[in-house]
Amino acid sequence: MYSFTNDYSEGAHPHILKALMDTNLTQHIGYGMDEDHCAKARELIRKECARDDAQVHFLVGGTQANLIVIASALRPWEAVICASTGHINVHETGAVEATGHKVLAVPSDDGKVTPEMVRQVLEAHTDEHMVKPKMVYISNTTEIGTQYSKEDLDALSRFCRQKDLYLFLDGARLGSALTSSVNDLTIADIAALTDVFYIGGTKNGALMGEAVVILNPDLDREFRFMIKQRGAMLAKGWLLGIQFETLFSDGLFYEMASHANRMADILRTGLEECGYSFFADSRSNQLFPILPDTLIEKLSEDFSFIIQDRVDESSHAVRLVTSWATPEEAVHAFLDALRSARA
């Protein structure tokens, strides 16, 4: 049984484990304040951003990063806009609302948010009887595997600045976005166009960890108080520092994400050759092929994956996710199984 369920089914890249081993008995200052690994990782990330003033905070997971960034930025009556498919809207058990803020979800076919969608929300919120929209949350890649072009992000960023809205990019799968064949964005572009974003480690070869990068200094005011208050300040904070230091040394972050994308490319090509269409146009490490139920049943004997959505009476969209750890053989085995099941 091989799992295409997600991109966090294995531990960490061996380089990361080795770095943890090598430093294991060295005493460190805790809470992300060490001058060894956290400081170095911050420096490497600032370089990626081409922004010396970027503030970098290491957190353990994505929901944690989302709720802390959003609750730290907004006043009690302010709300965050996102696509209806947005992770914060659906898959975080109301984490943002639990901090007191409304999530204003806008329908979006491709999982992306456009200036026009935001404009409509702003027009509908006119006075103090309604929440005040103050932030736009986007994911790149999105929850359905699509991604923002530089033009997309540029337009949204300009609109947000014009309307005095913070722009927050959830980069849980940023590696896959940046190494996609259709990508034209860099981390430096994202740093220039957003107020805050994060770089996902959990889904790209770290044991755990997301690096929150704050570009707008208003959003960094006493951010560490918020990290601590929400139970997110890791005692042995250097463990996160070491991982991001390793990720951004020698291009490991990009190398792993490229591998995942390449495995997905092989899968996609194979599926297309068999004539299957897709629920969303993804060039990243998540694919959403629409498959007949009988085929899904057969494939499930040897492979695990999520059944996403019913498409019609006899087929579903499923989700296949590749990762830094996906062996090319697993991909070919899946395609072989697919072909033989159809035969």
Place this chain on the structure above:
Amino acid sequence: MYSFTNDYSEGAHPHILKALMDTNLTQHIGYGMDEDHCAKARELIRKECARDDAQVHFLVGGTQANLIVIASALRPWEAVICASTGHINVHETGAVEATGHKVLAVPSDDGKVTPEMVRQVLEAHTDEHMVKPKMVYISNTTEIGTQYSKEDLDALSRFCRQKDLYLFLDGARLGSALTSSVNDLTIADIAALTDVFYIGGTKNGALMGEAVVILNPDLDREFRFMIKQRGAMLAKGWLLGIQFETLFSDGLFYEMASHANRMADILRTGLEECGYSFFADSRSNQLFPILPDTLIEKLSEDFSFIIQDRVDESSHAVRLVTSWATPEEAVHAFLDALRSARA
């Protein structure tokens, strides 16, 4: 200038003011604990409910009632389902989210919630990565003037009980619903079919006040702690008791609502005779006629009302609200102005 903006533009019915005057210098126990008026008003409301065990709490306003009822009923990860037009979803500045709970809004053309809508929400929320839907919030009349039939409410109530969901009815405009020409519900029916509801005083001739009626004893556990914590325990609580005592003596509650509905009926008939259609099919004290923009401009010289929604390039739906205090002359003056503007 006469205002059809809302049903809370005047003070209170003279009987209510008289009752406040008559008791003004009598010393009372505070916080809604007096044995004079609060106790009597509770008794009268229990009779309306035909439920000796109904618990009745008097609050000052509707948003307050909504947030206290909902936050008191739900555990942190539980959510409330409502129509997308629901007051809690749109017009309460995120009051429910500010208590930590997600509002799951479902699109609804007529402002009502059906078992099918609820079923779809339940099916989409399958595990601990998503909030757990636990309450259904409805308004009667709805925010667009429509109302639940006994059959509607019965079906929804049965579905909620089957699915272990609380059913909460916002009765800010319950008087208008119960005295509508198309109504077949009584307060006793509502008490039998919901877990908690409230009877609106603010929009039906009281200075202020909503009577929350709790039928499900699970929802009454330490409810007064929640009232106090949210700043909603009126020091001179008997002021609310006196008002509800007056409303439910000699049928004043129904009499005032009937008047409001009758005024709306005249307006609706007049508008229909002029050939105008309506945004929603209302038989209550809120009407949503679709009028040409030129007409709206003319009418605005002498009447104030809310412009609700753009319908097409040259017309909008407007909202006309009548109340216990609307003089029949104002209604006729409006229709006269309408007719003369068209001439």
Place this chain on the structure above:
Amino acid sequence: MYSFTNDYSEGAHPHILKALMDTNLTQHIGYGMDEDHCAKARELIRKECARDDAQVHFLVGGTQANLIVIASALRPWEAVICASTGHINVHETGAVEATGHKVLAVPSDDGKVTPEMVRQVLEAHTDEHMVKPKMVYISNTTEIGTQYSKEDLDALSRFCRQKDLYLFLDGARLGSALTSSVNDLTIADIAALTDVFYIGGTKNGALMGEAVVILNPDLDREFRFMIKQRGAMLAKGWLLGIQFETLFSDGLFYEMASHANRMADILRTGLEECGYSFFADSRSNQLFPILPDTLIEKLSEDFSFIIQDRVDESSHAVRLVTSWATPEEAVHAFLDALRSARA
């Protein structure tokens, strides 16, 4: 049975009721936005403050005012300092904590907060592992009837400004403080020395209502969103405007508070003449005499009051509260009962 339980056992001063009657059928804009009474009441209060830029918001009650002011001013990790006897610390069912903020209570014998007390709290809160103190909450008169002199308030205000702390004065019983024989403060002084305070109506002859006065413009940013979100925006907001307009016309606010204080003075003198001492040195409308339990029992036959604290095996401190409505005869009757019980 006459009640000295509190200063909100009766309705409102007849002038207030008359003003409500006179305007009852006039249509008003709601939510505190009317240009008649709310605007006029604001203007009168600004004059009292000698501050044209003071922002004035009318709320229904004290707990509501406290939680809205505090939660609106503080970021999530910031805390409010108060005396251990402070209303927000003890008697509001955790209303401030329910908005997410820690209350840092400091022991205080006389119910007042000094710069030294605040300094100690600041010194103990040194980094992001602890909350950040950001506001000082005081009550005048305090919960035990004591009050701030101009020197007291001046010193505290200077300290707070030096330390970048907001100073918030809860004036639920401000009338009694300002008309006390030992007072040397004016509303204008308070406006000059605090960032925000409120003027209590509920405990000084209004049906209900507290006028929040914001002097520091940082604290007024979108304050109305917070009022609405917490369920505190009264639909018929002019009802509060009318009451404060009446209170600050012809000195009614001061006249009623003076009466209450005068009644308390008679009580205090009588108690002192009988040789009783007091739990706190109050020159306001709350007295805390220490009485033998046998005497308390006898007095309780004809008078109601709160038994505050056990003092020793055979005596308790009780609380006697006078109000604008306390008849002089009731005071003399109490003293007569006291003397005859001792005979």
Place this chain on the structure above:
Amino acid sequence: MYSFTNDYSEGAHPHILKALMDTNLTQHIGYGMDEDHCAKARELIRKECARDDAQVHFLVGGTQANLIVIASALRPWEAVICASTGHINVHETGAVEATGHKVLAVPSDDGKVTPEMVRQVLEAHTDEHMVKPKMVYISNTTEIGTQYSKEDLDALSRFCRQKDLYLFLDGARLGSALTSSVNDLTIADIAALTDVFYIGGTKNGALMGEAVVILNPDLDREFRFMIKQRGAMLAKGWLLGIQFETLFSDGLFYEMASHANRMADILRTGLEECGYSFFADSRSNQLFPILPDTLIEKLSEDFSFIIQDRVDESSHAVRLVTSWATPEEAVHAFLDALRSARA
């Protein structure tokens, strides 16, 4: 420079790192649901508890565990009692208040909570104008290194059950408590006497992790929703399972804690021999000797530690913490430095 600053300055015990290495490329189900390590670790912990029905959840850190356990157990108006030195009261940046709950701190000289302290809190909270105390939070060892005897815990447990209060034990340093020379408690005792507790891994040789053990089934209702909502559900949850599996195989948990205590014993004996007294009577891995400021300055040249509290004009209590990783040489080096500094 050797650090006695805390017990989480190094990584993890080599056995733990090895277990992580050995399983690194195995695919696992995420979120703590794997049948390999999380299930096995749960089974081992249930055995320690001698309770087959104990529910075990793995979290990343202590503040996270505290806020989730408390916020999950309490209704909005309920509060938690703790010692004034309690971690939740002082060192969590208001994490509990940020979930909406008041922390009722009681002064305690030795960092422990007694039934009498709880009784006084209960007596002071009499009605709905105050929060309702519903949980008692204790730490073992406490924040100042002291610990509960079986008699202590038994008495507190009986009192809590009698008063319908939940008893929650924070075991961030439970290892040190259980292996102390003065200890007479077992994990099974604690499981029998509390409603919920946790076993600290972070401070006893794991990379990170706390195992929350729920004995009272009322507190386990939908607990995983709360974990997810607060951003605490680790994607690669098996990483925590592996660590606890290792800790409770072959007694590693106890062995590491014993070592830390033994190192502290040597330090304490040496300090006593030099005639120094202690701020608190600790037999665990935290010591609080009172040292002259001149000595502190000299020792600081080669050792880092926290300066806890000023004791008098020329001395402070400092905190020395030993851990599973403290080499005996470091302890002797400290004592040598101490003796030579005095010479």
